[in-house]
Amino acid sequence: MKYYNLIILLVLLLNISCVPVKNDTAKPNILLINIDDMGWRDVGFMGSEYYETPNIDELAANGMIFTQAYAGAANCAPSRACLMSGQWTPRHEIYTVSNSDRGKSKDRKLIPVTNNEYMPDDNLLIPEILKQHGYTTCHAGKWHLTDDPSLRGFDVNIGGSHAGNPGSYYPPYKSVPSLTPPSDDYYLTNLVVDKTLDFLSSVQDGPFFLYYSPYAVHTPIQPVKELMEKYENKKEWNGQNNAKYATMVENVDEQIGRIISLLKEQGKLENTFVLFTSDNGGHYGITKQWPLRSGKGAYYEGGIREPMFAFWEGKIPKGEKSGIPVTNLDFYPTILEVAGIQKPEDKVLDGKSLLPVLTDNQTLEERPLxxxxxxxxxxxxxxxxxxxxxxxxxxxxxxxxxxxxxxxxxxxxxxxxxxxxxxxxxxxxxxxxxxxxxxxxxxxxxxxxxxxxxxxxxxxxxxxxxxxx
Structure with a gap:
């Protein structure tokens, strides 16, 4: 009888070992979406009735929206430097795009500080630390911090360089020579996502980090032709009436929809943490963020307040809104905590992790930004x-x-x-x-x-x- 019981026990153990077990401890995938020059009210989930962004809005509705989210700077290069480093501008010394003595000399009372145009090599960036901890990393779109993002932690680089805008969204892509269009009128934003989907399909094992940062909706304002008729006949809303720009906004939304659809098909979305934001305020000559004052480049609210949400299925409650003032410097510590990575002792982070706010209904201690x-x-x-x-x-x-x-x-x-x-x-x-x-x-x-x-x-x-x- 003793041996019979032992045999039964061994059979049960063998059967249990053959049953597939869901790995709940798998590191989450991370999707960081950073739109270029998209203003605080340039999306439906922030109230726009002119621009159409159904895919973005659906994702936002299933996560937590932040109504008082900020960029670390009012134009693209310094804001992106703040996001990728998790640090205030004086630490990386990128204050603007290109030279700092903009405008006419006769109008400038002071000699401005010399601008640093490149992210320092010794500043550990988000993709670098994620790659060190087993993430497959991809940059897609605009980089603007160094000449080659593949030297700063990215396994795959789709169209990224030091260029701040594409020069043209239609071929030839003047500032993006690394991408070859499949036809003479192929829109750049679409091509970047074509390549991004190839990357997502190639990742079979282990977590990925995708930094989707389209050149759109930055100038030049070049419309998606098939969408023009819709917006030319659409009623203005709250100062928003630029049909060409509206087609670019909708096209970005469509491309994000393609990314999300593939992740759903692959069964990966349920284990993907998503952060969505913009790098600075909308271009005031093109779009309005009323009631916010001014736009891109200004340090009034229209220049630095951004649309933002976080999504993580089953972890972040659906339909939540937060009025806590947050900044894109908070993304770095948030991503580290999501990935279960300890901050390196010698790395200075000026932001705070938002994960307790997102998943545990906590708040942040009041702090200056x-x-x-x-x-x-x-x-x-x-x-x-x-x-x-x-x-x-x-x-x-x-x-x-x-x-x-x-x-x-x-x-x-x-x-x-x-x-x-x-x-x-x-x-x-x-x-x-x-x-x-x-x-x-x-x-x-x-x-x-x-x-x-x-x-x-x-x-x-x-x-x-x-x-x-």
């Missing part, structure tokens, strides 16, 4: 009254948000602007004089932060300055 731009950016639109003056989208300065309050300090004349964003989301009423205690409180926080991060403040007067506003 900072922006530093010791440079000049000339105006996009002639006589634009939404910026500080009609000549520049921004002049050298810094900004801080804490709670409902936001302070901007300009370095030329030490001008101060103070806004209560809860009562004045359009930043129309400067309260610096009527609320001096609050202004001084935020200014002290901002000045201490600049000391802590060794943020450069331009002080040298420009001899060519002609003292004209």
């Amino acid at each position: 900072f922006w530093h731009f010791p440079i000049y950016l000339q105006a996009y639109v002639k006589n634009d009254t939404t910026t500080q003056d009609p000549l520049f989208r921004t002049r050298p300065g810094s900004a801080v948000r804490l709670g409902d309050w936001k302070l901007i300090q300009y370095f030329e004349n030490n001008d101060i602007e103070l806004y209560n964003l809860k009562d004045d989301i359009s930043e129309k009423n400067n309260l610096a004089e009527s609320k001096p205690d609050k202004a001084n409180e935020l200014l002290e926080i901002l000045e201490n932060w600049r000391i802590e991060t060794n943020a450069p403040v331009p002080k040298t007067l420009n001899p060519e300055y002609q003292n004209k506003p």
